Amino acid sequence: MIKSAKWPIALVLLLTGSAIGLYLGMVVGGAANPSGLIDVGPWLRWGTPATRIVFEIAQALTIGGLVFMAFALSAKSHAFSRAVGFVAFSAAVWALAGTGYLFLTYLNITGGLFSLDNLFFDQFWIFLTSIELGQLLSLNVLAAYLLALVVLLIRNLTSLIFAAALSLASLIPLAFSGHSAGSASHALAVNALGLHLLGICIWVGGLAALIISYRRDPRAELVARYSSLALFSIGLVAVSGISSAQIRIGTLENWFTTGYGQVTLMKTAMLILLAGFGFLYRTRFIAKLSEANSGFWKLITVEFLIFGVSMGLGTALARTPNPVSDYPVGDLTPAEILTGSKLPAEPGAWSWITVWEIDLLWSIICLALAGFYLVGVLRLVRRGDNWPIARTISWLAGCGLLFYVTSGYFNVYEQYLFSAHMLSHMLLTMGVPVLLVPGAPVTLIARAAIKRSDDSRGLREWVLWAVNTRYAQVIAHPLVAAFLFASSLVVFYFTPLFGWATREHIGHQWMIVHFVITGYLFVQALIGVDPGPYRLGYPQRLILLIGTLAFHAFFGLAIMNGQTLLLPEWFGAMGRTWGPTPLEDQQIGGAIAWGIGEIPTAILTLYVAISWSKSDQRDAKRLDRASDRSGNQDLAEYNEWLERINKGK
Numbered sequence: 001m002i003k004s005a006k007w008p009i010a011l012v013l014l015l016t017g018s019a020i021g022l023y024l025g026m027v028v029g030g031a032a033n034p035s036g037l038i039d040v041g042p043w044l045r046w047g048t049p050a051t052r053i054v055f056e057i058a059q060a061l062t063i064g065g066l067v068f069m070a071f072a073l074s075a076k077s078h079a080f081s082r083a084v085g086f087v088a089f090s091a092a093v094w095a096l097a098g099t100g101y102l103f104l105t106y107l108n109i110t111g112g113l114f115s116l117d118n119l120f121f122d123q124f125w126i127f128l129t130s131i132e133l134g135q136l137l138s139l140n141v142l143a144a145y146l147l148a149l150v151v152l153l154i155r156n157l158t159s160l161i162f163a164a165a166l167s168l169a170s171l172i173p174l175a176f177s178g179h180s181a182g183s184a185s186h187a188l189a190v191n192a193l194g195l196h197l198l199g200i201c202i203w204v205g206g207l208a209a210l211i212i213s214y215r216r217d218p219r220a221e222l223v224a225r226y227s228s229l230a231l232f233s234i235g236l237v238a239v240s241g242i243s244s245a246q247i248r249i250g251t252l253e254n255w256f257t258t259g260y261g262q263v264t265l266m267k268t269a270m271l272i273l274l275a276g277f278g279f280l281y282r283t284r285f286i287a288k289l290s291e292a293n294s295g296f297w298k299l300i301t302v303e304f305l306i307f308g309v310s311m312g313l314g315t316a317l318a319r320t321p322n323p324v325s326d327y328p329v330g331d332l333t334p335a336e337i338l339t340g341s342k343l344p345a346e347p348g349a350w351s352w353i354t355v356w357e358i359d360l361l362w363s364i365i366c367l368a369l370a371g372f373y374l375v376g377v378l379r380l381v382r383r384g385d386n387w388p389i390a391r392t393i394s395w396l397a398g399c400g401l402l403f404y405v406t407s408g409y410f411n412v413y414e415q416y417l418f419s420a421h422m423l424s425h426m427l428l429t430m431g432v433p434v435l436l437v438p439g440a441p442v443t444l445i446a447r448a449a450i451k452r453s454d455d456s457r458g459l460r461e462w463v464l465w466a467v468n469t470r471y472a473q474v475i476a477h478p479l480v481a482a483f484l485f486a487s488s489l490v491v492f493y494f495t496p497l498f499g500w501a502t503r504e505h506i507g508h509q510w511m512i513v514h515f516v517i518t519g520y521l522f523v524q525a526l527i528g529v530d531p532g533p534y535r536l537g538y539p540q541r542l543i544l545l546i547g548t549l550a551f552h553a554f555f556g557l558a559i560m561n562g563q564t565l566l567l568p569e570w571f572g573a574m575g576r577t578w579g580p581t582p583l584e585d586q587q588i589g590g591a592i593a594w595g596i597g598e599i600p601t602a603i604l605t606l607y608v609a610i611s612w613s614k615s616d617q618r619d620a621k622r623l624d625r626a627s628d629r630s631g632n633q634d635l636a637e638y639n640e641w642l643e644r645i646n647k648g649k
């Protein structure tokens, strides 16, 4: 049915499904009933989520379309230019529906009172520019307008990747809005909703772009490429959806007895259905695609309908009061006011291994880094190629340490203890990179990932493109990497960056990424197996290492002997009832920066010294072999020279 008219029918099915899902979700969840506070009337009560659905579908088609094009299509194919047109159209719909949703959201907040006088529009402007929800939604809609323009200018994969990056970034403000804006479990709620929207966009938009790209049946490898994206997305949507639901539903009983719980159960059923379709694709349809009645299009038809229903249910859920309040209730302690969570108990001897607060985003990143690496190694081993086991162990240990720092003891205590913050910092910028770099991930990807032959870019092509960009060459230069590594510490702790990264969730995420990357670039410049833009000689590497870390030590000493509390409005106002005073704790942090920083230094120095002696040995062997091949010609010439000196000639 969908084969001939393709995307218009896909769109109709998505919208029909979402209308059904929205209606069901609003009625079952209770969002269809006038709310106790301000009743804005049925038009706004239904019109606002209905506009949100159009906005979310257009957003998914744009973002998923761009990701699918970047991962599956060649810029020289007709499919690419067709997809560009479709994505530009959906970005325009996203921008317009987003503007409408912004306006309706404002009317909801102001009780639905619309007027044409200046005051109304002045206040609406204040909502857009000074109220968090208005600011967040405006950022997303502005990105949509920009994309609607930029996408039309895309002519190659490089410009496409920047448009795709902008579209993905536009999900961040959305992740901070809605129920996630509450302070209870804020970090987890924001990460879960962000990952949820990301998975939905790639899944739904990728399928739409697949059918748009081809007038007749798509090539099997295109469907296979989409299927890999879909597999990744279904995992993301399921894990993030359940984590997000658990924060808001609380008890098992609430899943069955509350409107919010029941709508989430309906969504879970939809996801299981969609997973079944995915299984059918991978096990049956991809192989039979070239056959006339492969049933592929019938499946796609139903899938778009189910996607629509799930998105409708999701949008209704976002408007449904959830059993667990988004904000801590009762008399709040200073810690709850600052962090949104209660002060944890005083850490004991075993807290290092017994206290955990899983960070969904970084757990998924660590799992993906370890998982993809093992798939690559297995592929080489199956091909009979050799890959040193030490590299695999080092890489997996690096992923494990990153998981521990972002989900273990430090994720619980670093908001309350400067010393814990500093130690996690040292492990992120030194410990993790010293383990990851010897894993040689770029070399593994270059050898294990299948090389594309149709001018499209897969993981292998994008990684090799990224490490060879001018920008990468500059920041990976040993001197630049050393400067970034050393200066980041001082710039971070002695500027408002420290406050931003401590108070704001997005600041904290930036801090983790920044310090792992600057540490990685520095360690890569010293001991990296992967190719780099410029290799220093071993003596220069040792000098660079000792110089950089002397700088670290001075920084540690400065903090250790400092008498002024950094971030007094945070660490000084936490109301901590146990442990050292905030200043003593800060000085312990300084000692950690000075002391702990030395351990990875020693490892690096040892590593550089050993590699140096090994390369000398290799050189000696090579020279010996060359001398043997030339019948020790060089030795004879050297002895002749010595003789000449002896004779004073």
Ligand code: HEM
Pocket (backbone or CB within 6 Å): 056, 178, 179, 180, 193, 196, 200, 204, 237, 238, 240, 241, 242, 244, 245, 248, 264, 267, 268, 269, 270, 271, 274, 307, 310, 311, 312, 313, 314, 315, 317, 318, 319, 322
């Ligand atoms: C295991 C299955 C799933 C669970 C447990 C789940 C759970 C959730 C939760 C808890 C939310 C946040 C609602 C809020 O703000 O309170 C949400 C939002 C949403 N979900 Fe799901 N979901 C699942 C599957 C899906 C699927 C398969 C889709 C569509 C393909 C989907 C589409 C959406 C959408 C569009 C939103 C609304 C985002 C917003 O408007 O803020 N979900 N989901």
